[in-house]
Amino acid sequence: MVVLINDDKIKSIAEICENTWEPLYRYIYYRVQNREEAEDITQETYVKSLSYPKFKEIGRDGYMAFFKTVAMNIIRDRWRKSKIMGINTNIDSIPEIEASTDDIADTTNRQLFIKRSLSKLNEDQRKVIELRIINGYSVSETARIMGIKAGNVRVLQYRALKNLVVIMDEKEKLP
Amino acid sequence: MNKDAKKLSAFIDSLNNEKEPVIRADSEELNRLYAAVRQIKSLKPPVMPDYDFSNKIVQNITEKKKKLIKNRRQALAGGLAGIAAILVIALFIANMIKNTSIVYAMEQAYSKVKAYHGILEVIFNNEAGETYTQSLLDVWVDKNGNYYIEVLEGSYKGLKTVRKEGKVWQYSVENSVFPIFSETYEFIFELGNEIDMLKNAESVRIIGDDDIAGRHAYIIEVTSKGGLPYKLWVDKETKTPLKKQGAMNKAIQYITGYTDIDFVDSFPEELITIDPNAGFKEVDFDADKKTDTIENDVPVRFTPEFKVDVDMEVEKADQISADSGSSPWKLDPVYVAQVFVSLQISPEGIAGDYLVNYDDLVIAEKHANSVKIYVNSEKTNIKTVYLERLIRQDDTGIWTVTGYDVSG
Numbered sequence: 001m002v003v004l005i006n007d008d009k010i011k012s013i014a015e016i017c018e019n020t021w022e023p024l025y026r027y028i029y030y031r032v033q034n035r036e037e038a039e040d041i042t043q044e045t046y047v048k049s050l051s052y053p054k055f056k057e058i059g060r061d062g063y064m065a066f067f068k069t070v071a072m073n074i075i076r077d078r079w080r081k082s083k084i085m086g087i088n089t090n091i092d093s094i095p096e097i098e099a100s101t102d103d104i105a106d107t108t109n110r111q112l113f114i115k116r117s118l119s120k121l122n123e124d125q126r127k128v129i130e131l132r133i134i135n136g137y138s139v140s141e142t143a144r145i146m147g148i149k150a151g152n153v154r155v156l157q158y159r160a161l162k163n164l165v166v167i168m169d170e171k172e173k174l175p
Numbered sequence: 176m177n178k179d180a181k182k183l184s185a186f187i188d189s190l191n192n193e194k195e196p197v198i199r200a201d202s203e204e205l206n207r208l209y210a211a212v213r214q215i216k217s218l219k220p221p222v223m224p225d226y227d228f229s230n231k232i233v234q235n236i237t238e239k240k241k242k243l244i245k246n247r248r249q250a251l252a253g254g255l256a257g258i259a260a261i262l263v264i265a266l267f268i269a270n271m272i273k274n275t276s277i278v279y280a281m282e283q284a285y286s287k288v289k290a291y292h293g294i295l296e297v298i299f300n301n302e303a304g305e306t307y308t309q310s311l312l313d314v315w316v317d318k319n320g321n322y323y324i325e326v327l328e329g330s331y332k333g334l335k336t337v338r339k340e341g342k343v344w345q346y347s348v349e350n351s352v353f354p355i356f357s358e359t360y361e362f363i364f365e366l367g368n369e370i371d372m373l374k375n376a377e378s379v380r381i382i383g384d385d386d387i388a389g390r391h392a393y394i395i396e397v398t399s400k401g402g403l404p405y406k407l408w409v410d411k412e413t414k415t416p417l418k419k420q421g422a423m424n425k426a427i428q429y430i431t432g433y434t435d436i437d438f439v440d441s442f443p444e445e446l447i448t449i450d451p452n453a454g455f456k457e458v459d460f461d462a463d464k465k466t467d468t469i470e471n472d473v474p475v476r477f478t479p480e481f482k483v484d485v486d487m488e489v490e491k492a493d494q495i496s497a498d499s500g501s502s503p504w505k506l507d508p509v510y511v512a513q514v515f516v517s518l519q520i521s522p523e524g525i526a527g528d529y530l531v532n533y534d535d536l537v538i539a540e541k542h543a544n545s546v547k548i549y550v551n552s553e554k555t556n557i558k559t560v561y562l563e564r565l566i567r568q569d570d571t572g573i574w575t576v577t578g579y580d581v582s583g
Contacts, residue, residue, distance in 0.1 A: 018279065021229055029221035033213045035193035039224050043232050114214055133215045136191040139184060157187070158180035161208045168211065 016063045017046060024067050031075055041078070045071040117167045125160035132157050179205050187212055193222055229276040277381060277393065277409065278373045284414035285370050290317035293436035294327070295364055300428040309429075315442040316365060323446040337455070339447045344455045364431040368570070369407065369416045373397060375569040382406075387417055388434055401491055401566035402498045408432070421498070474568075475542040477561045479578025483515075485565065490575055494566040497573050505573035508546040509536050512560040515576040520555050530554055544568045556581045 021042060028045070029038040049055060049070050058066050118126055124146070131142040132153070143150045179202065186209055189196035200206040224231075295312040310329030316322040320341070326334045335346040373379055376397045383394040385408060392408040399405075403422035410417050418432030449455050497505050504510040510533070517530040531552040540547040544564045550557050559580040564572035 017232070018229065018276065021232060022223075025224065025228075026221050030217055031213070032195075033216040034190050034195055035222045035224065037195040038221070039228065039231075040195070042228075046232050110214070111218055114218060118215070129215060132187055132191075133212055134218055138188070138191070154180045154184045155177070158177065158183050158208075161183065161211050162204075164215075165207050165211050168214075 016060070017050075020064055020067055021046075023064065024071065027068055028071050028075070037078075041071055041074050044074050048074070113168070113171065117164055117171055120167045121160055121163055124156060125163060128153060128156045129160050129164070179208075183208055183212070190216055229279055232276075277395065277414070278370070278379055281370050281373065281409065281414045281416070285366060288318065288366070288438050289440050290315070290442050291366065291436060291438050292316075292442060293433040296432055296434050297329075298430050300423075300430070315446055317442060318367070321442075321447055322365075323442065335455075337447050337449060339449065343458050344449050345458050346453070346455045364416070364419060364433070366416055369419065371569070372399060372571055373407070375399070375567075375571075384411075387432070390417060392417055399498065399567060399571065401494045401572075403495055405498075413438075422495075474544050475540070476563075477545060477547055477578065479559070479561045480580045480582065482578045483576050485575055485577060487565070490566055490573065494573050498571070506571070508541075508562045508574040509533060509538065509548060511562060511574045511576060512536050512548045512550070515560060515579075516550055516552070516555050516557050519557060536560075544572075546574065558582065 024045060025038055025042045028041045029035070032038050032041065045067055049067055052070075055066075118129065121129070127146065128142060131137045131145060132139070137145065139150045139153050143153045146153065148156070182200065182205060186196050186200075190212065196209070200209055292315045295314045297309040297312070298306055299309055300306050308328065310331070311327040312329075313325040313327050314322065315324075320338065322336075322338045324336045326332050331347065333347060337344045337346075373395075377400045378396075378398045380396045381393050382396045385392050385394050387408050391411045393411060395407045395409055396404050397407055405422055406420040407416050408418040409415065415436065417436070418430065421429045493505055497503060504514070513529055513531055513533055513536055516536075518524075520530045531550065531554055535550060535552040537549045537551065538546060539549045539559070546562045548560045548562065550560060557579050560576055561578040561580075562574045563577045565575050565577075566572055
């Protein structure tokens with residue numbers, strides 16, 4: 001069967017791709033938190049979406065939601081495969097697509113929740129997380145800034161994160 | 176030290192280096208810690224890809240499509256027609272994305288430019304295929320809206336036009352000023368304007384490759400809303416427009432291009448140092464001089480007391496003329512209002528000066544596609560003129576009077 005797409009349709013697809021890659025990338029990055037993986041998944045999302053036979057039947061307003069759904073499925077697949085390979089990832093910790101339609105509100109609430117949880121840690125634990133994870137310093141740089149040994153940085157951040165997980169779990173159980 | 180503490184640290188290092196983590200989490204607890212690290216990292220803004228990422232997406236789509244088609248060809252020997260159609264569609268889609276990507280790449284490249292200096296050649300062809308050089312201009316431009324243009328060859332040889340801090344000054348060797356729109360104020364190949372026109376164009380299509388002034392370039396066909404298609408040559412390496420070829424209009428086709436261009440941090444101060452004693456005169460054709468008014472991007476439609484009938488075919492033709500450099504005053508709403516009011520006073524035509532002065536008209540409100548102009552003249556009972564951009568809604572769109580009020 002020969003499928004014909006007129007110029008307007010093609011132009012429309014091109015425009016949507018051009019206009020959506022940045023928010024789509026941000027959506028993916030928010031979940032994977034590294035550029036390499038976010039770039040791969042963004043590209044794969046477009047390849048899969050544009051190959052979808054019924055893509056042209058999706059309304060203009062539905063493109064972004066469709067891309068996000070495809071991206072989310074890719075993330076889930078990749079992380080499932082990782083689990084088989086022994087790299088476990090808590091897939092359930094990823095927010096559901098349905099719950100992520102209002103991205104800004106969802107993200108803001110989530111960030112507020114994390115900040116409040118971090119504020120419950122003691123000063124050293126909070127500082128090591130801030131330096132290592134938020135500011136992105138290496139273990140040796142963090143050790144130098146905090147005036148402790150590199151081994152102690154690893155132990156401190158490990159304990160800090162374990163405490164943080166407990167705090168977050170308790171907060172999530174609250175009504 | 177706990178093995179998990181080391182693994183966790185390596186996981187954090189991967190994310191800090193913007194790499195996909197490949198560190199095994201062989202316990203539910205470590206898995207939960209990994210998730211917590213990702214959540215904490217979400218407090219930071221994302222690290223964005225390089226500016227050409229959209230190009231990479233295009234390449235990736237094209238390659239994947241080709242591979243997909245190859246696999247299908249092997250599996251479905253009889254389905255050649257379908258495969259060919261898929262290839263065509265894939266290439267079409269990839270090309271369309273590539274076409275919009277080139278605009279994005281140009282925009283990104285231009286955002287890093289501070290100023291540039293070039294020699295701009297303006298030539299025209301007639302219908303008989305004869306080519307004439309109209310002018311050769313020495314052009315210096317910066318991103319603050321300042322520029323210096325000197326006519327090196329052409330009718331106004333020696334004419335210097337300087338725009339500095341919103342004011343335009345001119346100097347000519349005969350000590351007389353020639354306020355020629357098309358060669359001075361609206362000089363016709365400003366890189367930022369060209370890229371803005373691409374962003375607002377109805378269609379942008381890469382149609383081929385060419386070598387120009389020793390540079391490899393894409394040839395792009397651009398169709399502006401309500402305009403005739405024109406061609407733009409874009410340097411493949413710097414993503415800079417090098418040459419523009421307009422459509423043949425009224426038996427004339429203009430071609431403008433930089434024979435030489437350099438990107439610089441700033442241009443020599445002495446070029447824009449104005450000495451009125453040396454013959455520089457401030458000229459009064461800067462359309463921006465009245466923009467100390469309300470202006471925003473929200474489309475607003477006014478309701479005038481009297482509506483003016485508009486012949487859209489005439490407006491379309493005027494837009495094409497303005498695109499090719501004719502009637503540039505149609506791009507200035509105050510000038511259009513001045514002509515309209517003068518013709519209302521003297522419908523048989525205007526001989527000599529306009530019957531209302533340019534300075535008698537004041538922009539009261541300026542929106543994205545509409546303008547309200549007050550008329551302060553006792554020669555007319557028209558108090559307010561309303562104009563709209565009917566053909567194209569950007570800076571290259573002509574203004575049309577759509578109504579007026581007679582009560583104040």
